[in-house]
Amino acid sequence: MKRGSDGRIEVVYTSPHFNESIKINNTDENIRVECFDNNKESISRSYFAFVRVDPEQERVLGDSYKVHIDKHAPAETLSILMLGIDAMAKQHFARAMPKTKAFLIEELRALEMNKHNKLGYSTSPNIIPLLTGRTNEELTNDTKWKFDSRGWMDQINEAFIWSDARRLGYRTGLVLDQVLVTAFHYLRHGFSRRPVNHYNRPIVVDSIKDKLMRKTKHCYGDEPEITKMHDYWLQLLHKYNSTKTNQTPFFAYR
Structure with a gap:
């Protein structure tokens, strides 16, 4: 990213054209x-x-x-x-997708946060x-x-x-x-x-x-x-x- 920005990029270098492969630096992210x-x-x-x-x-x-x-x-x-x-409300998920909920808890050993609730609308x-x-x-x-x-x-x-x-x-x-x-x-x-x-x-x-x-x-x-x-x-x-x-x-x- 360009220094001091989270919305603009900075091109560090452009390689010469190649047909098959090219070696890149270990620091190239x-x-x-x-x-x-x-x-x-x-x-x-x-x-x-x-x-x-x-x-x-x-x-x-x-x-x-x-x-x-x-x-x-x-x-x-x-x-x-x-x-x-981003998903649906927890209560609606339990009503609408009971099989998925069961799979998460029973097969994947997921933990249900029973007292966790949303704090806002976005x-x-x-x-x-x-x-x-x-x-x-x-x-x-x-x-x-x-x-x-x-x-x-x-x-x-x-x-x-x-x-x-x-x-x-x-x-x-x-x-x-x-x-x-x-x-x-x-x-x-x-x-x-x-x-x-x-x-x-x-x-x-x-x-x-x-x-x-x-x-x-x-x-x-x-x-x-x-x-x-x-x-x-x-x-x-x-x-x-x-x-x-x-x-x-x-x-x-x-």
Whole structure:
């Protein structure tokens, strides 16, 4: 992303044309590949987001993780992937989809949050408390945060659960699929600095105006948008395992 912006990208470099393959740098996180016909007309574009490891970042997180282990001696440290899905009301879900509910609880061992209820009528009033433990109003009135709900989300980034995880040495990720209508961007500026270690937003911003490949907003050419998003967090799963001997746990919100 362009420095100081969460809605504009900056192209770092453009490679020479190639026919079969090209070597990319280990630090390249977001790549746009464009194909041309014999008349040099663009006929397709592909967008890729890669999970890269920053050695200096790893050193800092490794030190924090060691302090966490020495202080608390947990039996195991599991990686956490938190999926947020806009859906129907909990009570309506129970009435309309009883088989799905039964499958989630009985087969996938899902936990039902019996006393959890919505706090507002849109995404932000519900997601912000879920991820910080505080409502928008509480964050605004708290002298520690002084949150301007229409400003930059950096003001309260340290209040989010991924920052708690980072302080314990967890690698962190945030996977978003929209530009303007996320809980962090609707009527807000988003983040002026990367809020987590791994952030897929650049390819989302870069591709959203691509009339050639984004003719339907839910696809990247012939690839479903949800597949593109899931591929990113699958990279996190492969990069940072979650076994009992896991030394590099991660927390990601999707």
